Amino acid sequence: MTHPIPRTRIQEKNRARVLEAALEVFSRAGFRGATLDAIAGEAGLSKPNLLYYFASKEDIHVTLLEGLVDRWLDPLREMRAEGDPQAELLAYVRRKLQMSRDFPRESRLFAQEIVQGAPRIGAGLSTDLKALVDEKAGVIQAWMDAGKIAPSDPHHLIFSIWSLTQHYADFDVQVRAVLGEGRDPIDEAEGFLETLFTRLLTP
Amino acid sequence: MTHPIPRTRIQEKNRARVLEAALEVFSRAGFRGATLDAIAGEAGLSKPNLLYYFASKEDIHVTLLEGLVDRWLDPLREMRAEGDPQAELLAYVRRKLQMSRDFPRESRLFAQEIVQGAPRIGAGLSTDLKALVDEKAGVIQAWMDAGKIAPSDPHHLIFSIWSLTQHYADFDVQVRAVLGEGRDPIDEAEGFLETLFTRLLTP
């Protein structure tokens, strides 16, 4: 990696511009489908200038994914063992759904990486991710054992929250096509998912 | 399209070989990430021979998707208004989960097409797909109105079945990384999803 960590303010700002543009293009077209031309155009820079700030196309992609994973798991990290179990889980669902509304491009970027077998972030999945999920699954299991929420498999409960919320970002085109014009999918999902998880979790 | 509908048995067989190989490669790498070289290698044919059977790379991809959409919706079509509501819905969930087990590559191919905005099958979504879903949502609504199952939004109920079942095919890598070795994700999902939908649907 010949490109050093940026030090000046202008470098940091231009790197951010590139990453914003790259997020837009990568999330729409995938890694191979995205071209440096498209990213450069979106960023309002020339193609060589792009490669002044990043070593390669792959460097941009990896930088994007690394910055993403942490933020992606924040809603789960915030779940507190000390809080009211059902309220904590429902709040987690709302936070996660909110991310589908606020960061759909990030969700789609991540989805494509996973669907393709996580070729670029595979390692972190079985270590960092697994550790966090196992910990939180333990908290949920304790809640179930105490009779605070109805019993089910904690790991699959977490999977269900991921899939149900991310669906509205990743499959947005399909959801909108089916619902038709003039409906706000995520707005409706909020009520539906509250109903679903309330019925699932109430002892 | 200069390539005619195949008539001989050997043509049909070779086209099938190409499609099988293409499914493998496209589902792993996406449309742009897949190369004709990779598909040819997987099929055991030369690259020009591939293009003897299909007009272009896109032709292969479109053929694959067209053959897929119909089969993909079969489990929903089989849902009968005359049956027991809860049993019909739970059976639909089981059929859909079974497809994630039996046809994960098809699921991932479809997922990538949708995530990228359905550039190649977009049209069909708002017509055929919407029509079928609207019809079945009507059936579900009638069941709810009759008090046979607990009320919720029928469209989002169908979305939830899609997302929860397809998750185990599309995010397989992540699910396995989190669960660790020696567990059968879909086997476990069967029990979890039966619990989830029973609690959601029971009046």
Added chain:
DNA sequence: GTCTATAACAAGATAGAC
């Protein structure tokens, strides 16, 4: 730091022999 020009290569598609 940013640009124009271009090198180097990968990949879709075709020509033409067999």
Added chain:
DNA sequence: GTCTATCTTGTTATAGAC
């Protein structure tokens, strides 16, 4: 029908002037 060789285009990346 199938192959080897090749054309052509698009794309990543670099060279070098400013």
